[in-house]
Amino acid sequence: MEYNDQMKNRVKRIEGQLRGILRMMEEDKDCKEVITQLSAARTAIDRTIGVVVSSNLVECVRNADEKGENTEELVKEAVNLLVKSR
Amino acid sequence: MEYNDQMKNRVKRIEGQLRGILRMMEEDKDCKEVITQLSAARTAIDRTIGVVVSSNLVECVRNADEKGENTEELVKEAVNLLVKSR
Amino acid sequence: MEYNDQMKNRVKRIEGQLRGILRMMEEDKDCKEVITQLSAARTAIDRTIGVVVSSNLVECVRNADEKGENTEELVKEAVNLLVKSR
Amino acid sequence: MEYNDQMKNRVKRIEGQLRGILRMMEEDKDCKEVITQLSAARTAIDRTIGVVVSSNLVECVRNADEKGENTEELVKEAVNLLVKSR
Known part of the structure; x- marks a missing residue:
């Protein structure tokens, strides 16, 4: 499969989010802020x-x-990929 | 949209799983067993x-x-439905 | 473990949500409405x-x-239950 | 809150996983492999x-x-953090 720039940029952005989270942990930031950011990274992976x-x-x-x-089999396969991914 | 019998049967089965979970709670079953069943119901909804x-x-x-x-817009809409659903 | 009424009522409500979703499917309701309700049931299970x-x-x-x-082992066990449940 | 090394190492590892995923996308790797890795990163964030x-x-x-x-309020808050995070 070919992945377009939009897809690759998504992954780059998530990588950046994680670097930010690491920094927050090193600065002993509040648990809620860290969870909010981890949660945002999670949703970005879902997308x-x-x-x-x-x-x-x-x-x-x-x-x-x-x-x-x-094409029935293709729908099944897509569902398997989506659900495995949770 | 028309929903086939397979889709409806999935929902019926999840309903049955939840009735089973309620019974387990009423019988004070172990927390791990209850979570395992709740988790199975969750995956069934995801599917x-x-x-x-x-x-x-x-x-x-x-x-x-x-x-x-x-069709680009259609893919976007599908992704929104999938992600909202998490 | 003992489960309080609040926990049991949560499960009863989710069961009711699923009955509603089945009805929506039988009435060929729009895909977005059905997904919104399935998604709500999912979040209720998460809670x-x-x-x-x-x-x-x-x-x-x-x-x-x-x-x-x-108590370290207890935290690990809780995490395992939470993550298995996704 | 103080975050221990184990927590920080988790985040570093996820960052590394994402770099690997980006590389796979640049090499046009199979969709299933990419999803498997994205899914692993997702579970690691959940943990x-x-x-x-x-x-x-x-x-x-x-x-x-x-x-x-x-402590009732504390349990509620934890649940809110866990569920927001999905």
């Missing part, structure tokens, strides 16, 4: 997973439709 | 969400392709 | 898990403190 | 959240017990 799985599903369905193949 | 969103995405992409419409 | 694990942790730590036992 | 919230809860309960204060 990235959603974008990659959905984009991939759309591409695979189009390829299958062109070849006249069944 | 149901994944199935509904993915099936809907596939259908919408086909409709849009037929009309020659852009 | 129930959080309440059960946290209450149990507090009780166990008190018992361990009284006996002069180490 | 970190669980460790921070549980450790903080234990400390706060002990302080409250010493002062003879009620």
